[in-house]
Amino acid sequence: MKLHIKYDIHFCCKIVLQEQLDKLQLHYSITGLGEVEIKGNLPTAQYNELEMALKKYGIEIIDNPKYVLVQKIKDAIVELVYLKETLPLANNSAYLAEKLNKAYNYLSDTFAQVTLTSIQSYIIYHRIERTKQLIIEGELNVTEIAWKLNYSSVAHLSNEFKKITGLTPTGFQRIIGTRKETDINNPGPLAIPLAPDLSTMSEGQTVANKS
């Protein structure tokens, strides 16, 4: 029988993190936006053990300050894309600068240097990812999705979708639909939400993880 599963990735990662930290009997607090404060010293041997244990789950400890900042920017962007569904935000750059307490130019330069893409492009990639997710979930049509994601019009969404993927939203939907129908052995793509469930998490909690 086929089970359809919905994941809350951020919740899942938080539990894994807690379990691994508890296993090493560490005293800690998860301070938010991908940060864990370990109370007292963490000897190298234990650090390595923790790092290896987390790696098995695709969770990585970041120790390069630039990479740390980039991950914070990425986490903030994910929240921003999801937040925009509930309130139209004035300005992406103002939101990020305020949230991360750094000048936007600095954020933008560091991000581009590390990821080889701009913050603006990355925001668009996430919007398109969210669009794909909603298309696959199948509960909203393209017009409703455009409205939900705060696009100025369906045409705006379709144009952006086509620019990034080379396909129209309907073309994409058709391909995924046909894949599911013709592929008996392989279950279709899982509906994996990318963002935190904002209703259950406290402010700023996310965990950096690597795909």
Add this chain to the structure above:
Amino acid sequence: MYYDPLHIVLADDDDDDRLFFKDAIADVKVKTVVAMVNDGVELMDYLNKPDLRLPNLVFLDLNMPRKSGMECLKEIRSNPKLKDLVIAIYSTSGLEKDIEETFVKGANIYIKKPSDFQVLKTLLDKVININWQYHTSNFNKENFILYVE
């Protein structure tokens, strides 16, 4: 994570196309390591090597002797060890039904081979950059579909 180069394999039976590809990819901003094979049989032999570090991206020509791109695609997607590979079809064919068929059969990317070198450079830059974003962020690879021409 950000410092690892992307491992790429190209399967193409045409010498000129392989050279064209190699030169074009040299200028792409994302760091890459490229391996080349001459046809579908060589590709599957390569991918099935027991201790191979799986590539991040496979470019697959559709029209190859001995084993076609479509046959390779089918084999890759039905092999548990290989089924999550990101596959880019690299082909001269521009027929919409062919394109859609490759996506339905599980290809992630479809690139229509350009005759212009500069255009190829731009296309590869876009494809590899987007693929790298998938690699360094938690985007869902199963929904990764990209068509470029």
